Amino acid sequence: xxxxPVQSSRMTYPVVVGxxxxxxTGEQLQEIGIKTGTKxxxxxxxxxxxxxxxxxLTESLESAGYPFQTLVVxxxxxxxxxxxxxxxxxxxxxxxxxxxxxxxxxxxxxxxDLAGFVAATYLRGVPFIQAPTTLLSHDSSIGGKVGINLPQxxxxxxxxxxxxxxxxxxxxxxxxxxxxxxxGMAEVIKHGIIADANLFETLAANPLTVCPxxxxxxxxxxxxxxxxxxxxxxxxxxxxLRQVLNLGHTIGHAIEQRSNYSxxxxxxISIGMALEARLAEKRGLLTAxxxxxxTSVLAAHGLxxxxxxxxxxxxxxxxxxxxxxxxDAWTFVLPTAIGQVQIVNDIxxxxxxxxxxxxxxxx
Amino acid sequence: xxxxPVQSSRMTYPVVVGxxxxxxTGEQLQEIGIKTGTKxxxxxxxxxxxxxxxxxLTESLESAGYPFQTLVVxxxxxxxxxxxxxxxxxxxxxxxxxxxxxxxxxxxxxxxDLAGFVAATYLRGVPFIQAPTTLLSHDSSIGGKVGINLPQxxxxxxxxxxxxxxxxxxxxxxxxxxxxxxxGMAEVIKHGIIADANLFETLAANPLTVCPxxxxxxxxxxxxxxxxxxxxxxxxxxxxLRQVLNLGHTIGHAIEQRSNYSxxxxxxISIGMALEARLAEKRGLLTAxxxxxxTSVLAAHGLxxxxxxxxxxxxxxxxxxxxxxxxDAWTFVLPTAIGQVQIVNDIxxxxxxxxxxxxxxxx
Numbered sequence: 001x002x003x004x005p006v007q008s009s010r011m012t013y014p015v016v017v018g019x020x021x022x023x024x025t026g027e028q029l030q031e032i033g034i035k036t037g038t039k040x041x042x043x044x045x046x047x048x049x050x051x052x053x054x055x056x057l058t059e060s061l062e063s064a065g066y067p068f069q070t071l072v073v074x075x076x077x078x079x080x081x082x083x084x085x086x087x088x089x090x091x092x093x094x095x096x097x098x099x100x101x102x103x104x105x106x107x108x109x110x111x112x113d114l115a116g117f118v119a120a121t122y123l124r125g126v127p128f129i130q131a132p133t134t135l136l137s138h139d140s141s142i143g144g145k146v147g148i149n150l151p152q153x154x155x156x157x158x159x160x161x162x163x164x165x166x167x168x169x170x171x172x173x174x175x176x177x178x179x180x181x182x183x184g185m186a187e188v189i190k191h192g193i194i195a196d197a198n199l200f201e202t203l204a205a206n207p208l209t210v211c212p213x214x215x216x217x218x219x220x221x222x223x224x225x226x227x228x229x230x231x232x233x234x235x236x237x238x239x240x241l242r243q244v245l246n247l248g249h250t251i252g253h254a255i256e257q258r259s260n261y262s263x264x265x266x267x268x269i270s271i272g273m274a275l276e277a278r279l280a281e282k283r284g285l286l287t288a289x290x291x292x293x294x295t296s297v298l299a300a301h302g303l304x305x306x307x308x309x310x311x312x313x314x315x316x317x318x319x320x321x322x323x324x325x326x327x328d329a330w331t332f333v334l335p336t337a338i339g340q341v342q343i344v345n346d347i348x349x350x351x352x353x354x355x356x357x358x359x360x361x362x363x
Numbered sequence: 364x365x366x367x368p369v370q371s372s373r374m375t376y377p378v379v380v381g382x383x384x385x386x387x388t389g390e391q392l393q394e395i396g397i398k399t400g401t402k403x404x405x406x407x408x409x410x411x412x413x414x415x416x417x418x419x420l421t422e423s424l425e426s427a428g429y430p431f432q433t434l435v436v437x438x439x440x441x442x443x444x445x446x447x448x449x450x451x452x453x454x455x456x457x458x459x460x461x462x463x464x465x466x467x468x469x470x471x472x473x474x475x476d477l478a479g480f481v482a483a484t485y486l487r488g489v490p491f492i493q494a495p496t497t498l499l500s501h502d503s504s505i506g507g508k509v510g511i512n513l514p515q516x517x518x519x520x521x522x523x524x525x526x527x528x529x530x531x532x533x534x535x536x537x538x539x540x541x542x543x544x545x546x547g548m549a550e551v552i553k554h555g556i557i558a559d560a561n562l563f564e565t566l567a568a569n570p571l572t573v574c575p576x577x578x579x580x581x582x583x584x585x586x587x588x589x590x591x592x593x594x595x596x597x598x599x600x601x602x603x604l605r606q607v608l609n610l611g612h613t614i615g616h617a618i619e620q621r622s623n624y625s626x627x628x629x630x631x632i633s634i635g636m637a638l639e640a641r642l643a644e645k646r647g648l649l650t651a652x653x654x655x656x657x658t659s660v661l662a663a664h665g666l667x668x669x670x671x672x673x674x675x676x677x678x679x680x681x682x683x684x685x686x687x688x689x690x691d692a693w694t695f696v697l698p699t700a701i702g703q704v705q706i707v708n709d710i711x712x713x714x715x716x717x718x719x720x721x722x723x724x725x726x
Contacts, residue, residue, distance in 0.1 A: 009372065082449060093515050121484070124510060124521040147487060152456050158487040159522065 002222050007233045008144060008162035015142060015229070017222055019214035021169035022131065023056040026064025029102070032165050034127065039101040040068040041092055043115035047075040048107045048133055053172050057106065057131070069095045073114065077261075080114050080148040082157070088118045102127045102164075108134035109141075113155070116146025120161035130163045133172040135184025135211075136266065138221050139191075141166050143232035143242075170214040170221065181211055183266030185301045186248075188220065190273060191227040193294060194244055197339030199223040204293065207300040244341050247333045248273035251307075251352070254318035258310055270303035271359075273335075278355045279347070280334035290338055307359040315356060316349060365585050370596050371507060371525035378505060378592070380585055382577035384532035385494065386419040389427025392465070395528050397490065402464040403431040404455055406478035410438040411470045411496055416535050420469065420494070432458045436477065440624075443477050443511040445520070451481045465490045465527075471497035472504075476518070479509025483524035493526045496535040498547025498574075499629065501584050502554075504529045506595035506605075533577040533584065544574055546629030548664045549611075551583065553636060554590035556657060557607055560702030562586040567656065570663040607704050610696045611636035614670075614715065617681035621673055633666035634722075636698075641718045642710070643697035653701055670722040678719060679712060 001018030016028055030036070040061055048054065049072045061068045071091050073079040092103075103126055105115035112130050119128035130141040147158025173181070185208060192200030202220065211217070228245070235241035252272025256263050263271075277294045280286035295305045319330065330347040364381030379391055393399070403424055411417065412435045424431045434454050436442040455466075466489055468478035475493050482491035493504040510521025536544070548571060555563030565583065574580070591608070598604035615635025619626050626634075640657045643649035658668045682693065693710040 082445060086445060089513060089520060090515075093513070093519070117484075121480075121520045121522060123519060124508065124523055145487065150452060150456070152453075156456070156486060157452060157484045159484060160487055 002218060004222065004225060004229060006142060006162070006166075006229050010162065011164075013163055013165050015166040015168060015225055017168045017170065017225065018218055019169070019171050020056070021167050022053050022172070023060055023169075025057050025060040025104075025131070025167060026066060027060075028165060028167055029061075029066065029129075030064065034066075034102060034164075035100075036065040038066060039095060039097055040066050040104050041095055041097060041102070042068055042070045042104045042106055043073065043088065043111060043118070044070060044106040045073050045075040045079065045108075045111050048111070051133075051172070051175050053133075053169060053175075054106070073111070075110075077110055077149070077154075080110055080154075082148060082150075084114060085118050085121075085148055088114075089122060092118070092122055097122065097126065099123045099126060102129060104129040104131060106131045106133060108132065108137045112137055112141055113145075113147050113158070116144075116161055116163070117148050117158055120146055120159040125161065127164045128161060130166045132166065132168050134176060135173055135181055136187060138168065138184070138225055139187045139228055141168070142225060142228045168221070168225075170217050173211050173217070176211060178210065179264065182209070182302045183264035185209075186266030186270045186273075186298070186303055188224045189297060189301065189303075190245075190247055190269065191224040193273065193335050193338060194247055194341050195227045195230065195339055196223055197337075199227075200297065200338050203301070204297045207297070209300075209302055240343075243331070243343055244333050247335065247341055248276055250319060250330075250332055251275050251315075251356070254315045255307060255310075257318050258315060259308065263304075263308075267304050270298045271305060271307055274298060274305035275307060275355050275359055276332060277335055278359070279332065279351060280336065282351065282355065283334070283344070285334055285336045285342065285344075287337075290335070293338065294335065306362060307356055309360050312353055312356055316353070319349075319352070365581060367585065367588060367592060369505060369525070369529075369592050373525065374527075376526055376528050378529040378531060378588055380531045380533065380588065381581055382532070382534050383419075384530050385416050385535070386423055386532075388420050388423040388467075388494070388530060389429060390423075391528060391530055392424075392429065392492075393427065397429075397465060397527075398463075399428040401429060402458060402460055403429050403467050404458055404460055404465070405431055405433045405467045405469055406436065406451065406474060406481070407433060407469040408436050408438040408442065408471075408474050411474070414496075414535070414538050416496075416532060416538075417469070436474070438473075440473055440512070440517075443473055443517075445511060445513075447477060448481050448484075448511055451477075452485060455481070455485055460485065460489065462486045462489060465492060467492040467494060469494045469496060471495065471500045475500055475504055476508075476510050476521070479507075479524055479526070480511050480521055483509055483522040488524065490527045491524060493529045495529065495531050497539060498536055498544055499550060501531065501547070501588055502550045502591055504531070505588060505591045531584070531588075533580050536574050536580070539574060541573065542627060545572070545665045546627035548572075549629030549633045549636075549661070549666055551587045552660060552664065552666075553608075553610055553632065554587040556636065556698050556701060557610055557704050558590045558593065558702055559586055560700075562590075563660065563701050566664070567660045570660070572663075572665055603706075606694070606706055607696050610698065610704055611639055613682060613693075613695055614638050614678075614719070617678045618670060618673075620681050621678060622671065626667075626671075630667050633661045634668060634670055637661060637668035638670060638718050638722055639695060640698055641722070642695065642714060643699065645714065645718065646697070646707070648697055648699045648705065648707075650700075653698070656701065657698065669725060670719055672723050675716055675719055679716070682712075682715070 256268035619631035
């Protein structure tokens with residue numbers, strides 16, 4: 001079990017990573033100063049609620065003397081809504097939650113974002129614990145971004161609200177369906193490309209196409225989380241540095257939306273990373289060898305690296321509405337080596353069009 | 364015109380107080396680094412929207428080159444709801460508001476709390492400007508507390524979200540109905556009792572029963588705001604010190620609720636301050652002379668100082684649900700002199716019952 005400290009503007013919080021973390025939830029809460037008797041509202045979803053590790057969590061709370069209540073929302077992105085948040089506020093009031101009581105998110109990114117938003121706003125903010133149960137949430141659980149969707153778009157409502165702790169039990173990942181595992185690996189690989197050549201090389205030598213035992217996974221996810229932690233510590237409120245985490249996301253997010261979310265987030269950003277590597281190569285920022293290596297490691301994990309046939313103009317429109325793009329000089333995060341990226345502010349739409357069109361044709 | 368700096372955890376923001384501040388909104392935005400061309404969403408209510416100073420604000424924005432849109436919500440506390448917030452999110456999206464664009468609250472506490480909550484959560488937070496137009500909001504506009512109500516209670520949903528600036532145009536106060544003026548004076552007097560004997564003595568010598576000219580009002584409100592600023596700078600997230608601002612509120616808030624809000628907030632806390640002064644006197648913390656002085660200055664401003672006839676047990680229940688009271692030893696902020704208060708943690712319910720019952724009987 002590893003304990004990684006994360007420095008946020010308000011306080012330092014630990015990320016606890018390893019096997020059987022949930023069975024020690026009570027001790028972990030004591031460790032961060034949550035007093036016995038504090039109420040814990042566990043927010044989870046219909047997928048997670050029936051998995052065996054939920055009992056490990058609740059038994060640990062019980063034996064440590066924390067009264068708790070489990071609030072279950074429907075699985076899926078549609079739960080990130082003001083309506084579901086409103087229902088949770090009602091539940092917290094019924095449970096008698098006060099300002100010192102705790103919201104604990106047990107689940108993937110949807111549950112973390114939703115429960116985090118509720119924790120950030122209920123009584124102007126109550127302590128919040130993230131207990132991620134997906135590979136993708138090794139990423140989303142760190143950094144304090146929480147939010148819900150509006151009909152017009154994702155995460156339009158939210159806050160920067162750091163958790164008091166992240167309890168990441170790697171045993172929970174063995175329950176993930178294969179496709180979700182593979183999607184999560186895209187963000188792990190991304191963290192390697194951004195800032196950790198060793199992590200990337202480990203994955204290149206030994207692709208993780210299925211979930212390995214927790215002891216094997218721990219050093220890999222610890223390394224991936226360290227990359228994320230270093231970035232968000234430098235830039236909690238997403239002013240600048242944090243942009244590097246958008247590697248693969250500018251093109252990837254547009255492709256994801258165009259697929260109407262039939263592409264998973266990891267699949268879409270895998271395509272995005274492959275195309276943005278190509279963009280970097282054409283600019284002379286990345287060698288052809290490194291570009292090929294990036295693409296082949298993604299492919300070795302069962303991730304797509306080619307853009308599906310589509311109308312470029314529709315993709316372009318979506319890139320334009322992206323928050324970062326205010327003019328015809330687009331901002332992209334481009335890889336310049338394995339473990340190194342650069343923010344480039346003067347990408348012309350034509351350059352992006354070229355790599356997207358080539359990729360669609362399979363060039 | 365005075366410019367008071369307030370230090371918050373994230374940045375320092377100015378409180379600009381004086382005559383004709385709204386006519387200089389454009390310059391003030393430039394001063395704090397809001398670039399020309401930034402969109403300004405003015406959120407106001409049906410009472411304020413038709414007052415003449417709105418044009419001064421919009422003309423100033425226009426001539427300084429800030430595109431703006433005015434969003435009007437119904438006047439009254441019912442607008443502090445998730446439904447109204449949801450409508451405002453839709454309006455901000457329609458207006459094309461991005462992360463650097465500004466929400467400006469033009470109005471009293473309701474508008475400030477609602478617009479502040481929307482600003483705190485839209486796109487995970489956009490810059491927020493408070494332009495208070497009531498006397499009571501000399502208090503609520505400082506300190507970063509924003510929030511909306513649920514059917515179960517007030518301000519159950521919210522955030523700590525400091526504004527980027529407070530633009531307090533004292534000319535706007537001349538439009539206040541007399542009763543609202545008097546209610547606002549209760550908080551001004553409170554700030555004197557808490558920490559500014561000079562302010563209190565000025566009001567004792569020359570009670571402000573109606574709104575005076577801006578140049579006469581400026582030093583008084585500047586002093587009152589300084590008290591609030593000093594407190595919130597020391598304790599932004601309401602951990603401890605900020606409790607002193609609750610002078611009069613523990614009893615006052617219960618009486619306000621019992622009146623079904625037929626008592627104004629200032630009227631209720633005036634009664635609360637009179638009774639809490641009596642509680643302090645009985646404890647030997649405050650002299651009878653000081654207690655009489657507090658009551659007479661409140662009365663000189665047309666504020667009530669006697670509890671309306673009511674059932675003590677109902678009042679007690681409301682005090683018990685107050686966030687601060689976890690047991691039979693209640694916490695009260697008590698005056699110990701003019702300009703000085705103390706947090707007392709061991710008040711027995713019987714002591715409070717005594718002063719409430721005596722006050723009801725007119726003792």
